[in-house]
Amino acid sequence: MKTHPHTPRLAVALLGSLALLTVACSDDESTSDTTAAAVETTAAAVETTAAAAETTVPVTDAAPSFEGDLVGTFAIDAGTCDGTAVSGSYFQMVQPGGTPADGPFIPNADSACADTNYSLLAPGTDGGLITGDFQAAPDPAFDATGNGLAGGIVAPVTFFAVAFAAATDPTGTAPSVTATAGELTGDLSAFTAYYGAGIFNQGAPKPDGTGTAPTGTIDPATGVYMLEWTSLIVGGSFDGFTGVWHLEGTFTPAA
Amino acid sequence: MTASARRWPLFTALIIGVGLMAAPAAFQMFHRAPLGGDMIADFEPYMEQEKIDTFRGYMDLIDRAVAESADLRTAVVDGGSLTAEQYDTQFLFAKKLGDEWVTINTDMTDLLDRMDANMDNYAAVAALPPFQLFPWFFVLPGAMVAGLSGVLLWRSREGSTPRAGLWALAALGLAIVAAPAVFQMFTRAPKGGDMIESFRPMMTHERVQNVQGYFVTLGGGEGQLRVGAIAAHEAAGGQADDFPAIAEFSAQWPTIVGEFNPMIATMSDNIDNFEAVDAMPSFPLFPWFFVVPGLLVGGCALVALRRSPSPN
Known part of the structure; x- marks a missing residue:
C-alpha cells in the first residue's frame, strides 16, 4: 500500500487551525472553557494521529448497515x-x-x-x-x-x-x-x-x-x-x- | 274463431312472463335485495326489547351523571381549588357534555324510540323469505309462465292448443296470485314499508356523524369528570362518593363503549344497504307485483281455454 509520509503533520496542522478557528468564533463568556477544550482536543488529535501514523491503518467510510x-x-x-x-x-x-x-x-x-x-x-x-x-x-x-x-x-x-x-x-x-x-x-x-x-x-x-x-x-x-x-x-x-x-x-x- | 284470436291471450301471457323475469333486473334487485338482507341481519342484535331497554338505562344513567356534574363543578369551585373559569377551561369536554347533553339525549332517545317502535315491523320483515331470494321469486314464475306460454303458442300454430297446458298456465297464474298470501306478504310487506319510513331519518351519513360526535363528547366528558374533576373535588377535601351517578357512569362507561360502539358501527355500515332497500319499489306494493300478473296470466289462460276447441 502506498503511504504518504507528510500526512500526520498535515493533519496536526489542520486540526490546530480548526481549534484556533473555534476559539475565534466562540462567545466571550465561554472562550476560556472552549479554548481549553480545544487544546485538549488538539492534543488528543495529535496522539490519535501519531498512533494512526504508527499503525498506518487505512481509513475507509463505513458502509450503511441499514439499507x-x-x-x-x-x-x-x-x-x-x-x-x-x-x-x-x-x-x-x-x-x-x-x-x-x-x-x-x-x-x-x-x-x-x-x-x-x-x-x-x-x-x-x-x-x-x-x-x-x-x-x-x-x-x-x-x-x-x-x-x-x-x-x-x-x-x-x-x-x-x-x-x-x-x-x-x-x-x-x-x-x-x-x-x-x-x-x-x-x-x-x-x-x-x-x-x-x-x-x-x-x-x-x-x-x-x-x-x-x-x-x-x-x-x-x-x-x-x-x-x-x-x-x-x-x-x-x-x-x-x-x-x-x-x-x-x-x-x-x-x- | 281465427287463429290470432286464439293466440293473443297466450302472447299476452308470454309478455307478462318475460316482464316478471325482467322486473328484478329493472329494479336492480339482484344487487339491492341482498344488501337489504345484510341490513336485516346486522340489525338483529339491536332489535330486541332487552337491548333497547339496556340502552335506555345507559341514557338515564348519563342523564343523572350530567345533572351531578353541575353540582360537582359548583363543589370544586366552592372548594377553592379552581375558579369557575379555570374549571371550564381545564375540563372543556365535561363542560361540553353538560352544554350538549340535552341535544344528545334528545337525538339518541329518538333513535331508540324509532328502533323500539319498529320491533314488530322488523320481526315481520325478518320473517319474510331471505332477501337474496327476492329476485328469483319474480324470475322463476316469470320463466315458467313465459316458457309454458311459448310452448303453447308454438303448438297453437298447428291449429289446436293442448287444453292441459292451458289449465297448467291457469294454475300457474293462480299460484302466483296466492304466493303473497302464502308468505303473508299482505301483512308483512306494509310493516317493512313502515320500518323503512321510520328508519329513513336515522340512516343518513349526517345522522351517524352526529352520533359519532356524541360518542366523542361522552367519552371526553366522562374521562375529564373521572380523571380531573373528581380528583379536583377530592383534592379539596371532598369524596368521589359524593357524586354516585358520576361514579356509576365511569364504572359503566367501558361497558357502554362496548355496547354503543357496535351499534354505531351497525348504523354506519348499513347506510348504503338502507339506501339500496329504500331505492327499491315500495314494500307495500310487493304483493301486488305478484297478484296483478298472476291474475292476468290466469285470465289469459281462461280466455284461451274458452277459445280452444274441446276434445269432445
Whole structure:
C-alpha cells in the first residue's frame, strides 16, 4: 500500500487551525472553557494521529448497515411527555374533517400527557413492530368489556377508559419497511387496531391500495429510526376518523 | 274463431312472463335485495326489547351523571381549588357534555324510540323469505309462465292448443296470485314499508356523524369528570362518593363503549344497504307485483281455454 509520509503533520496542522478557528468564533463568556477544550482536543488529535501514523491503518467510510428491505424488529421507545412536549412513540386520533397536522383530535382523558390529544405508546411483549412476519391478535381479541388484548407490538393503551390494542392482520400483506439512504417507506397495510369490540384497519397504505405509505428516517449506522403514518378509518363506529401513528426506537435485524 | 284470436291471450301471457323475469333486473334487485338482507341481519342484535331497554338505562344513567356534574363543578369551585373559569377551561369536554347533553339525549332517545317502535315491523320483515331470494321469486314464475306460454303458442300454430297446458298456465297464474298470501306478504310487506319510513331519518351519513360526535363528547366528558374533576373535588377535601351517578357512569362507561360502539358501527355500515332497500319499489306494493300478473296470466289462460276447441 502506498503511504504518504507528510500526512500526520498535515493533519496536526489542520486540526490546530480548526481549534484556533473555534476559539475565534466562540462567545466571550465561554472562550476560556472552549479554548481549553480545544487544546485538549488538539492534543488528543495529535496522539490519535501519531498512533494512526504508527499503525498506518487505512481509513475507509463505513458502509450503511441499514439499507434496503429491513426485516426484523422496529423496537419502540416508550412515549414520554414533558409539559406539552411529546417524545418517543405516540398515537393521535383526528376527528372527521380534520387534518393530522392541525386536528381536531379526540382528547384522551386517560392520556399521561398534559396535551391529551396524545396517547403515549409503550413497547409490547415483542418489543415493537416486526417486519417480514405477522403479529396477530389473540383469539378472542377482546375481554368482556371490549378491551383490546393484543400486546405484541405495543402495550394496550387506555383510551376513553377502554384499552385499544394493535396487531398485524395475518390475512393481509406481511409488514415491510425499506430504507433508502436513511429514508423509510414500506407497506403496513395489515396494521390493525382493536377497540371497544370493534376492529379497525389502521394500515398504510390501506389494504385496497388507497392512502399513503408510511414514511420515516433511520440512521444507517445505528438503526435509530422514526416511522409514522396516518390511516383513515373506513366503516365501523369511527368511520371517517384518522389514526396518526408515530413510532420511534431502534431497528434490530432478524437473526 | 281465427287463429290470432286464439293466440293473443297466450302472447299476452308470454309478455307478462318475460316482464316478471325482467322486473328484478329493472329494479336492480339482484344487487339491492341482498344488501337489504345484510341490513336485516346486522340489525338483529339491536332489535330486541332487552337491548333497547339496556340502552335506555345507559341514557338515564348519563342523564343523572350530567345533572351531578353541575353540582360537582359548583363543589370544586366552592372548594377553592379552581375558579369557575379555570374549571371550564381545564375540563372543556365535561363542560361540553353538560352544554350538549340535552341535544344528545334528545337525538339518541329518538333513535331508540324509532328502533323500539319498529320491533314488530322488523320481526315481520325478518320473517319474510331471505332477501337474496327476492329476485328469483319474480324470475322463476316469470320463466315458467313465459316458457309454458311459448310452448303453447308454438303448438297453437298447428291449429289446436293442448287444453292441459292451458289449465297448467291457469294454475300457474293462480299460484302466483296466492304466493303473497302464502308468505303473508299482505301483512308483512306494509310493516317493512313502515320500518323503512321510520328508519329513513336515522340512516343518513349526517345522522351517524352526529352520533359519532356524541360518542366523542361522552367519552371526553366522562374521562375529564373521572380523571380531573373528581380528583379536583377530592383534592379539596371532598369524596368521589359524593357524586354516585358520576361514579356509576365511569364504572359503566367501558361497558357502554362496548355496547354503543357496535351499534354505531351497525348504523354506519348499513347506510348504503338502507339506501339500496329504500331505492327499491315500495314494500307495500310487493304483493301486488305478484297478484296483478298472476291474475292476468290466469285470465289469459281462461280466455284461451274458452277459445280452444274441446276434445269432445
